[in-house]
Amino acid sequence: MADVYMPHDEAQLADLVRSANAGKYPIEICGFRSKRAAGRPLKPSAVVSAMRLTGITLYEPGELVISAKAGTAVHEIEAALARRNQELAFEPPDYSRIYGQEVLAASLGAIVAMNLSGPRRILRGAARDHLLGVRAINGEGTAIKSGGRVMKNVTGVDLVRGLSGSWGTLAIFTELTFKVLPRAPESRSIIFLGLADEAAVGVMSAAMGTPYEISGTVHLHGPLADRLNSGDLGPANTAITALRLEGVPESLAYRAEKLRRELAPFGETYEIDHQRSRDFWAAVRSLAFLSAEFDRPLWRITTAPSKAALIVRALSPFFEVNAAYEWSGGLLWLELPPSSDASATEVRRVLAEFEADSMLMRAPAPVRESIEVFHPLSFSKMKLIRALKAAFDPAGVLNPGRMYAGV
């Protein structure tokens, strides 16, 4: 077992990284370790956790800005924001369930490291779009900052976005600053039952093409829908397609009516509102529609919405595909039967015919060791990725190999 270090401040953290850099030994970077089973398995000499770097360092509700240490739990931030009727509008999702974790929460740093966004991403943007500033320690143990606390900032190279989605392989976040937004007072959802995938993507895309500001869309195959349906949403094993509207009550009533009228050609609809609508989307956000069985491979695919149903159809002859479509089809979750390679051969062969990004989000460690977990990149792009890694972490000590071999 590698030693686990939990530095109390940025200086201690920087010291740890400087030692690793000098000794050229690999360290694993984590928050609460809720997503340890994601990405390629690591063989670190030491584990460095940011879980003691906690606390809100600045919150100005009138300026829509909050800063916190990177190890702060997302739920702690959300509770503070909720007291002032505000929120992180990208709806940071909770992946604990899909990795079989019961209570562990995500840290802010992990959300940014993976650039994870929930259902509202399609209306309000991704995690990285709400990130205003970062402080971090690079692979040499040097403290760096980028961005700040103001809403617009193009001063220099955008390392704020550049570090998002880098899975702890470029730098370790110590403090993050986000833009926050007012929380809508009401939620209301329009539900379709039993739509085929093509029709469901059609409904979701048509809805996004209206002026009614849809703040979430999801289409779930029957077996996945059942996990959110305690019988009140429709019959068992029936696909559910849901569209969410948020806002003040008068505006919601107006938009829901207009939307239902425009989407009438797609089929019958009904509405859920208030707490039932909130609960439904909270379940979507925590991926409660996915199986918690750890050996069931789970793929995350992003694509143009119009290609999503075609991808699922192209894969269906090979094995049973349980699919969930978020972001009007732009985010596809595929739950596949267990196999020695998580069906990577078929998935990647089919995807080669479409423009799409694939990531094996969950699989047993031996599978993640033997196949490419992240979408394979072109030679030119891989060269650039390696050059960026060297620009931040020349000795290759931060999470080496978590994303790609040798990076």
Next chain:
Amino acid sequence: MSLIPMAASDAAIIGRRNAIISGLSKATSHGTLITDESGLRTFETDALTAYRATPLAAVLPKSTAEVSRILKFCSENGVKVVARGAGTSLSGGALPAMDAVVIGLSRMNRILSIDYLDRTATVEAGITNLAISQAVSKEKFFYAPDPSSQLACTIGGNIAMNSGGAHCLKYGVTANNVLKLTMVLMNGEVIEIGGDYLDPQGYDLLGLAIGSEGQFGIVTEVTVRILRKAEGARPLLIGFDTAESAGACVAAIIADGLIPVAIEFMDKEAIRVCEDFAKAGYPSGVEAMLIIEVEGSPAEIGDQIDRLKEIASRFDPKTIRISSSEEEAAAIWKGRKSAFGAVGRLSDYYCMDGVIPLGKLASVLKQIGEVAAEHKLRVLNIFHAGDGNLHPLILYNANNEREKIAAEMCGAEVLKLCVDAGGCLTGEHGVGIEKRDLMRYQYSDADLIQQMRVKSAFDPQWLLNGGKVFPLDLQAKFAAVA
């Protein structure tokens, strides 16, 4: 003006001009290479007109393959390159150098595809910002970022500077609205960054490339998100007795949980200049005015306007005018968007772009007035108040050497005020040459060296848009150890 020093030109490269031109002519298609003095004059400067340099040559390629051939040739011959869209940069981002070749993207201006179901448009980088919105307007869609220069500026230039605009309070800036780039690296390699989809897992190359000020590669094709227009939009004008009241009103609106599409601020002089130019019906006799735009159905607009009026009433507004027609709304925006042009008819000006936390609006405005007075200069304030992005316009006479120097010194002090208030040097215009040597006021050398190492990952030879963004002495130091 000559306060900002230029990077030294490489005499050896200039001495090889004929050979370089001959090589370029082999790499380019017929009619794309410009080498004569009068032809090159067009490329001497951008919208920071006080600085000029005649480049070695200019090339106006028509395809990604041609850009690739040109860059490969320049890379192999150690020739510097400056990419250019429409040349509207206010920070000198497109300023050439005597030892550099300008690559203008203006002939790559086609719309390649539009997909209303997936809500994307793919275009060539030289198309103007407004042309994208115009192309999708008949289906009631639009491309959201709307810099004031949108009639002229190109999407490629917007990507270089991560441009914003009045409506980005609600819809975000360029980085929030671009999905994919085709980029030619300095060695001629063509890479695709992002895709026609959201959020691929992995390094955010898109995020790094957008706002990289032409330092990482040359973007030739772009896929942007297009959005469905709101049912309706209506601006209202609120006039105040003091700039402090207007600033406090903006903070109160945001704090109340209302996010309008745009909140624009103009001070007394700016109101007068813009009213003379656009006849927009701006109020006279007030010290400051807000243009606030709300969107939605007629009922939704009505509700939001009622809320705005209630909030504004706490700050003793002198006038409140709600536009009652499309024409009136268009005139209100015409006045705002032509503001820089209107001021330019009266005087030379130096346009600042600092950003501050909203709560500091009133105090920073007051300090800006004091700084300008110390330099015996007039300053007009026209800016995006909702996100704290200030655009003080410092007026000066370009024929008066004292005023020219005073204007630049005043500008630097104003930007330092913004950083001191917790803000930043530039919100949407970019660093260019203009703010290059102020970078240390906002960032430590360690921060800047990290940024420079990222630049090296994309452009190891440092041939792209040199002498900008990073302080010159730090660039020299970096080159010495790299």
